[in-house]
Amino acid sequence: MRVIAGRFRGRSLAAPRGLITRPITDRVKETLFNILGHRFGTLGHLPDFDVLDVFAGTGSLGIEALSRGARRCTFVERDHAALRCLRDNLQQLRVLKHCVVRAENAWAMRTPESPHGFGLMFVDPPYRDAAVGLRLVDLLDRLTPALRLDGLLVLRLEAHAVFPDERLQGLACVDRRQIGSMSLLFFERKESSVTNQA
Numbered sequence: 001m002r003v004i005a006g007r008f009r010g011r012s013l014a015a016p017r018g019l020i021t022r023p024i025t026d027r028v029k030e031t032l033f034n035i036l037g038h039r040f041g042t043l044g045h046l047p048d049f050d051v052l053d054v055f056a057g058t059g060s061l062g063i064e065a066l067s068r069g070a071r072r073c074t075f076v077e078r079d080h081a082a083l084r085c086l087r088d089n090l091q092q093l094r095v096l097k098h099c100v101v102r103a104e105n106a107w108a109m110r111t112p113e114s115p116h117g118f119g120l121m122f123v124d125p126p127y128r129d130a131a132v133g134l135r136l137v138d139l140l141d142r143l144t145p146a147l148r149l150d151g152l153l154v155l156r157l158e159a160h161a162v163f164p165d166e167r168l169q170g171l172a173c174v175d176r177r178q179i180g181s182m183s184l185l186f187f188e189r190k191e192s193s194v195t196n197q198a
Contacts, residue, residue, distance in 0.1 A: 001060060004030050006045065006067030013089050015058045016081035024060055024124075024156070028179050032154065033064060035177065036120070039152060039186070045069040049119025049148070052076070054106050054139075058085040061122045066095055070120065074100040074112045107139060117148035124156040133164045144170035144189065153187040 001013045001023050015023055024032075037043040046068045053062030056075040066073055077083050083103055090096050102112065106125070112118075121143060130136050140153065147153055153171060157163060159181050165173045168187070175186040 001058070002026065003064055003067050004033065006064070006069065008063065008067040008093055011093065013058055013060055013063065014085040014092075016079075016085055023057070028182065028184075029060065029064060031177070031179060032061075032184060033068065035175070035184075035186070036152065036154075039175075042069075047119055049151070050074070050114040050116065052112055052114070052118045052121040052143070052146070053124075054122065054143070055124045055126070056086060056122075057082050057124070059089050061124065062099075063089060063093065063095075065120060065122075066093075066098060072098050072100070072114070074102065074114070074118075076102045076104065076106050076109060076112065078103060078105050107135065111142050111146050113146060117151065118146055119148050119151045121147055121151070121153040122156075123153060127158045127161070130157055130161060130163075133162065134167070137164060137167045140171055140187070141169050144168075147171075147189055149189050149191055151189070155185040155187065157183045157185065159183050 001015050003009055003011045040047055046065055048071045051062055051065045051070045051073040054076045056077040059075055062073040062075050090099050159178050170190055171187040172190045173185055174188050177184045
């Protein structure tokens with residue numbers, strides 16, 4: 001597992017052995033960040049905003065965002081082995097001062113805050129937990145107020161998972177991509193969607 005682009009391009013990232021995490025492949029990560037670059041109009045990099053990485057694992061997505069220009073990243077992860085690798089990765093890249101690591105259960109946590117709101121959120125729950133659609137709807141609804149009006153929330157699910165996004169109170173799905181065995185869903189604040197259509 002490595003950083004694909006930006007100032008840390010090519011740097012390897014530590015990951016725990018076994019099936020604790022589901023590392024995203026380089027190909028999928030590159031596709032994801034190409035989509036983000038198009039949506040934000042910043043090809044090859046990201047705006048200078050705060051990022052939230054929920055179910056962060058070893059931090060691959062949040063670290064890629066930092067490498068591409070994000071200002072700060074808050075990581076949420078509760079598995080001890082994944083947390084050790086996450087902290088090691090941040091220390092090796094010397095970005096600890098630009099990061100917050102919250103060792104807690106994402107399903108029950110208080111919503112993280114950012115002074116200006118998060119410009120990008122990654123939500124990558126374990127597939128077995130994400131199978132409970134309404135539980136995931138509740139989590140995304142709680143995260144919504146912390147997302148900037150011009151921000152994006154990216155949800156990673158199993159390819160054939162049925163997610164009742166029509167039940168979301170404050171988010172609208174603006175893009176959906178199936179890549180191999182997974183789906184990537186992109187959400188905006190509904191206020192932003194209305195503005196864009198006006």
